[in-house]
Amino acid sequence: MNTREAIIALNMLPKIGPVRVRRMLDQFGSAEKILTADTNSLMRVDGIGSETAEIIRDWENRIDLSQELAEVERRGLSIVTQEDAEYPEALKLSYDPPLVLYVWGSILEIDRHALAIVGSRKTSHYGTQTARQFAFQLASSGMTIVSGLARGIDSHAHEGAIAAKNGRTIAVIGSGLGQIYPPENMALAERIADGRGAVVSEFPLNTSPSKKTFPMRNRIVAAWSQAVVVVECPEWSGARITANLAGEMGKTIYAVPGQIDRPTSAGCNALIREGATLVTGGHDILDDISTLPLREASHPQETPTVSLPSLTGAEQKIFAALENESLLMDDILTATGLPLPEINATLLKLEIMGLVKQMGGSRFARK
Known part of the structure; x- marks a missing residue:
């Protein structure tokens, strides 16, 4: 068993948790040594009583690690530990960071x-x-x-x-x-x-x-x-x-x-x-929050701003139809010639973008 598998096994055990595991790691130095430690050694760790020590000692009968790992692979998932680059740095700095993340x-x-x-x-x-x-x-x-x-x-x-x-x-x-x-x-x-x-x-x-x-x-x-x-x-x-x-x-x-x-x-x-x-x-x-770089910014040090994408197709037609006045759904149908399902979906997207608002009933207007 390697360190990664030992950490996953500890995470699968009930009534343990990341804080206790961290204390045991400080005591034993590795997850593998925790799983092979005797009861008395485990109980010398702060917060580890007889019940918890027994759970750890009996770990192979309480969980099926091989089946868990096989199922993760079958489903196309991954398991990230604190030693992996993908593990979020902000989580590592918290009081009780998760031992693993299933992703x-x-x-x-x-x-x-x-x-x-x-x-x-x-x-x-x-x-x-x-x-x-x-x-x-x-x-x-x-x-x-x-x-x-x-x-x-x-x-x-x-x-x-x-x-x-x-x-x-x-x-x-x-x-x-x-x-x-x-x-x-x-x-x-x-x-x-x-x-x-x-x-x-x-x-x-x-x-x-x-x-x-x-x-x-x-x-x-x-x-x-x-x-x-x-x-x-x-x-x-x-x-x-x-x-x-x-x-x-x-x-x-x-x-x-x-x-x-x-x-x-x-x-x-x-x-x-x-x-x-x-x-x-x-x-x-x-x-x-003025220090975060834009994901696709040409000048990463610029202060981020809300940048809405250009309107195309149905978005452009509906937005243009609402240029001068609010319209009922029937009016939008007539003005754009678009099918009703597409109009409904596009209006929702325009609402999310903050460009259109729904007024009373089925009337819409530019925001």
Whole structure:
């Protein structure tokens, strides 16, 4: 057994965790020696009691390492350890960095320029559009968007990033990669992994989501990102936990203000009262973070700005039709001659780009 396999084995064992493993590594010097240590030696490590020592001593009967590695290979996944170049430097500097990361897709050097966008699972139209627009604008400017693949704001943040030209996004999930959660986001996960970023988990392949795994996921989102943007969330939620964790790590917290009578805005408004930076668009964040190079900038030292791609085809036709007035959907159909499904898809993209807004009913106008 080599060091890599020993670390993966330790990560698969229950009731161990990265903090205890780090203490044992300080004591024994290598992961292989931990797995072969006797009970008394293990119990001399701070935090290792008889139960934990017994789990480690009996590791070969508790997990099937060979099967796990074979399944990872069969699925076309990879496992990244802290010794690998792909392992995010920001995670290494956190208090309890994951021992390993199971990766579906690819983690690139450019993903070190990362911002988290998080929020409520139950979201309003306002929250949905805001998350998409922020993610699109920030991803267009070279930032990698990190979120949790959850329903609501997380999903829309990933969608907005994917809509940007060359946009990248990292989805950190609270389950194993063999148990994508929520299951209805499998198609979104596939799109992310197919050249637009990665779906990442610290948990063994077949780990089911639980109340314990989601907070663990949140700490990775907070640690990976240079700052956290909270779009919409109630007073107490996973998004607030992520923001609080990021604050404890010294990261900047941005919050989008919401209506004072909406429960889903209470968390953001509270964060602003507590000192989070109020933001109303991606440009506010880019102005604040002025040291990040553009992903495709010709002059890397320039301050990043939001650069929207040129409109082509259906985008150009619809945008031109809305030049002088707002139009109903029927009017857009008549003016452009485009099929309804294409108009719906294009209008959504133009909304994400921040160029078009939906008014009452099915009426649209330039923003």
